[in-house]
Amino acid sequence: MNTFISQLINGVVLGSIYALLSLGLTMIFGILDIVNFAQGELYMLGAYVGFFLIAVLHINFLLALVISMIVMGVFGILVERFSFRPLMGKPHTSMILGTVGLSIFLMNGAILIFGAEPRRVGTPYSDIFVNLGPFSLSMQRVLVFAVTAALIILLTLFIQKTKMGKAMRACAQDLTAARIVGIDTNRIAMLTCFIGSALAAAGGVLIAPLFLVSPVMGLKACLKAFVVVILGGLGNVPGAIVGGFIIGIAENLTAGFISSEVKDLIPFSILILILLVKPEGLFGKYIPEKV
């Protein structure tokens, strides 16, 4: 039972990261129709920005988180402008290879600039422990979940309550129609990439103190995020959140109860199963709002 609960907690923490990563992936797909293979690299670069702010410039963790999100958000806009926009309207194969190229470029660029060796980020929150009955967990883990929850709430409010959010939902439903009614779709695409990239960066900074930061951390995380978005329904925001937690928890429970070797096998097996049984994902694709 103890193992169960502690693995469940680990699963929720990991699930938070998957959810943040998948949100960006699913939103970019929903609006630009692009499966972004470089999403993991945005997460990795976000972690590196966080690393430099925290370990080199000694900036407070939460402030570093915000700065990294903004920096990577702007980077996301550049990615949209110079990589995604030229790919729009091309066949799926080209779009996929285009973002694969971007991913290879960013990952190897990171190896070149930051070096291949993993780096450790220390925060004061790793040493504070919160007691929950028989369990104690580090403040950092609580923080991961709390920040993720806060970001999800903010994102939902933004999408549902603001005019920009409404425009985003319109674009997700039909890009051409959105353009006809006067929405500047290029701006919405840039905004989507800003948000998607900032969320991935948040995931990277949050996970940095728990695991190591390395140039190859993005690839594996990105593959998991693919599983999550398919599980939740491609282009579906609530689906990405729920899917993220399901995969995170499933992975940790497998590690705790079966063996850590098959841990990585589980998400992909779940994926194939979902594709066989319900390819549109848990939340279906006929939900009118994709964002």
Added chain:
Amino acid sequence: MMKQKFKSAKTFLIAASLIIAFVIPLITENEYYLHTLIISGIYILLVLGLNLILGYAGQLSLGHAAFYGIGAYTSALLMMKLHFSFWLALPIGGIAAGIAGLMLGFPALRLKGPYLVICTIAFGEIAHQIFMNWESLTRGPMGIPGVPSPGEFSIGNFVIDFSEKQVYYYLVFIIVIIALLLNYFLVRSKTGRAFVAIREDQTAAEVIGVNLTFYKLTAFLSGTFLAGIAGSLYAHYIGFISPESFTLGESINILVMVIVGGMGTIIGPIFGAVGLTFLLELMRAFADYRMVIYGLVLMILIVVLPEGTMGGIDILRRNLKKPQKI
């Protein structure tokens, strides 16, 4: 008139490159060139396989390295653990990959676009995890060293030793030629036309009576069979296999060869396979910058030449057929 000229030029080019490919080992003793050529030949097989699945049947797969790996492991293990002869292990490696290809084909039947791609990635990852974690059989991340070469083959006093690079080159060369011929006849047969019909418009193909299940599975079966053969040839040539050789990165390389070469033609992907293999070797001079440049070039190339470098007429025809975007 123009077409005639083009055709004869094409025939001439094909004949010339075949002759060059045939005589190269006779003129050069350079082991490194031979090595790169053998690897190119193995990539040609991989690319021909993926080209059947993607270029002709229109099913985008990013799991091709899984079948390459299945062929390599099957063939190596059969020869090492069960003492099969190479000539038996090679086709069984192909068949094992083909069966795995059918296993991927079934879920892939209902999927399109990004769903299909992610499904094939998941399949590749599962295969990779199995190579990594089934340690009693595959030795996990340590890999299997000492995979035997096909050995000697003697006709009377005449001994052919396949551990020599030149001899192995001709083995790969002959298998590539056979694969090419089969490919050529396959895509020009009823099956090939069915593939193209599915690629161009799945619903229309079904309406005119193309059996989608049968032809999609045929595409997966034949494409992955070739990958398995390539895997077997790789294992017995290099002599060492490990999960590192059969990753998503490898699948991406194979896909890049097909796309940059020009999918849906036979010559294009071959051009892509040989070109990229040599290019990646040449780019070793850039050391650390190699993969950065590769990524950047890929990004640019996809935007500038989305349909690949080859197959001019074919591409033009396809472009005309493509539904216009509003």
